Amino acid sequence: MTGALVQVSGPSPFASCTADDVAGQIARDPTGQRKVSLNTEVEPWVDVNPTNPKNIVAFWQQDRWSDGGSRGLVAGVSRDGGASWTSVVIPGISHCSGGRFPRATDPWLSFAPDGTLHQLSLALDIDPPANRPGGFGRNALLVSRSSNGGLTWTAPITIIEDENPRFLNDKQSITADPTDPHLVYAVWDRLKSSTGNIINPERVPGDLSFKGAAMFSRTTDGGATWEPARVLYDPGAISQTIGNQLLVLPNATLVAFFDEILGVRNSAGPGPFNLSLKRSFDKGVTWLPAGPPIRTNKLLPLGTVTPDDNRAIRDGGLLFDVAVDPATGNLYAVWQDSRFSGFRFDEVAFSMSTDGGLTWSTPIKVNLTPTGLTNPLRRQAFLPSVAVTDDGTVVVTYYDFRNDGNSGELADYFAVHCHAACASRSSWGNEVRLTDTSFDILKAPVARGLFLGDYVGLATSGQDALAVFTQPHGTDGSSVFFRRAGP
Template sequence: MAVASAAATAATVDPVVVSGPSPFASCTIGGPGTSYVNAEVEPWVAVNPANPSNVIGAWQQDRWSNGGARGLVAGYSFDGGQTWAQTNLPFSACAGGLGYERASDPWVSIGPDGTAYSVSISFNQSNNNNAVAAAVSKDGGKTWGNLSVIIADNEPSLQFFNDKESVTANPTKAGVAYAVWDRLELPNGNPYANLHTRAYRGPALFSKTVDGGLTWSSPAQIVTVPSRQQTIGNQIVVDPRNGTLYDFFDLITSPSNGTPYNVAFIKSTDDGATWTKPRLIADLRTVDVVDPNTNEPLRTGDIIPEPAIDPATGQLYVVWQDARFSGGQYDEIAISTSTDGGATWSAPARVNTPTGRLAFNPAVRVNSSGTVAVTYYDLRNLAAGNTTTLPTDYWQTTSTNGGASFGNEVHLAGSFDLKLAPFAEGYFVGDYEGLDARGTSFLPFFVRTNTTTANPTDVIAAP
């Protein structure tokens, strides 16, 4: 159904550097491991519906080679993303907040009254203490308070690890927001290896606030899985017309099924009190993500689907990495869409411009005119035989017909050398990148590498 248009000369935009020097450069907490000072990765962004000139982003600051970062930082803008300032999010010891050694998986969402909610996975490297935490900003991202620990597993048995949380503000109910995540039992931090641990499982948990982040409900299990199954990448979108909640995720099943990764969702029509059973949208056919010239690993969001909803019509979209279009040779960007509340879904179709090269880390949003945007990285400019650098570009493509076709490609950044990114189980700019709609326009929010190891990466906005 949704196919990329023929490649044409792409438009370009002027990127804006969002991140600055690391506020944690002198912090010695969090080892062992390699901390990439001044390396920002895995950004997320939200536009304030009460004041669209106000934009708030969040990212990992000083990424560690073996998981998480020294802390999370928030960037905020009051001119639509043209200029930025930054402040620490209170989720780690380096940030002067919670006493955990590291933080990861930054997320931010803004309610209709302008209240911003941010969440984190906060954890220790020295033991298995870990938590999902939340904080709130009432001033456009300049300061953060109401620091709350939604769940904590601080015990020495290595039994539980909370992972890949997100937060979604209700778009029509001020003070209401929802957090979701997976809680791994007998974790080792690697979903691929977890598949082979018979006592392992990873259900999805849910908590919500109805008082603007002052308190959060006790975590409730909303996806129950048997042994050797888990969810990952849980993310809620809300239909503002009727309040229906949709939680999208990757449902990972036993490897004996042949296709263990599955794009799935559940829904709730009573504000999260009860949920449907998981429904599968499509199998997720990712393959090893590597530099095709050297076989060096890239760490990407290969098992993380990204959803969006058209607020005017309720049409649902979900994108993910998939190798089905290349005959299983390399990942590209797949999309599926539903116009009937998830009852039926279109067959997976390719979004990215086909170049014979890897495409990864898609994000998707729908603007106020119903235009759908998808952003992603690709390696189209990597020449055969180039083993010294990894030229990478960032793109946006759009659809004005409900995802039936995509075109009007915009070149957002690049080429830049991905081999200058932090190495964390592979060259790493994040398991996801940010994108939000601002009226009839879009605001991509992503990571680009630089040309010096003293400042490996920066967060970039393309307003």
């Protein structure tokens, strides 16, 4: 059973902003291809207040740029279980919200058990320093908190900031410890390029010192202060992590997940992408195993294209989503994977662990996209998310093209459920459609491919799944929507 489809986002709150100098940013692009998609909302995350389940907060990028980031980050706050929403600009992040950086991206938030809401954002300048032809612009991870369910926010605290164009902090996430309101954790990857590649990138075709360590920071006083950033795991040269997420088990063990992308010295067997993890039994002070991480499964994505015109979709194919059952401690992971189609197109892979992440089930396909479609590319399923309800039901959401026809490139959003024995494909069913009507993904903003987000949010409340997702809507290239799906 599903509730009403509710639009979360409204008109851009940055429509009258001039602080970020849009025209100047466009003029600085040497390719002439840079553009901003005004009134678009992409990449939403969502969480529910454990002290008040009617308080739901979504968090998204507002007005997406084609070459990275957005004009700012906006929260959608509901106090009535998702029936209505109020937009709140997160202050101090980007120029348009009174911050120090022209752009912001990768929104993530998490409620602490006392109802305090914490957010973590990447604020950045997309352009490197004027005297450096290569590398990254200055960038910082900014965290702030709300004590009234997302309506007002503290000034942001900088966890890490880099002005050296060799470094980029990226794909961060934040997790409030459900067992202790004083503890909140942040994880991300920190990309590092060689000095030579920054000074003269045309003469450094292969950057053999490139790397991207998994990073960690925490607060032990509820967000008033944050510890200095430190390395959680360094995969070495020509390798990196991405998509870092952290879960807390019922026994208080921390499990840090990441896609471990291994280069020339790949010690994990064929294929560079590995869903890997490390664990901490002392709230993040130390991480085990001490050497290479636990490698759970290979990730085998191809990436999604539109089924008729084969236009690229930026789908987060290198990423994944994970969830923990707060009662049993079972861990669940989903990602895009091409193994089930004979490596012709991506579908949704699922794997689970019942021993705290030490061992994992063989991946199975869980999306229920029809298989008898004339065009096999209409069987693609992408951008999966996973969450667990209070009764242990596992919910997975995804987009697919089953309803595509001869006009446009039509997509929809679905949820599928498993109540027990989830490592078996036959246990998955009760699929529900979350979109009311199919949408043409060709209308989505372009950011190195048609872009709805590198991820979309999924939370639970009681026995209900709470899906927050994006789709083109009216004259907007992408708007944020909410739908409740229950038993």
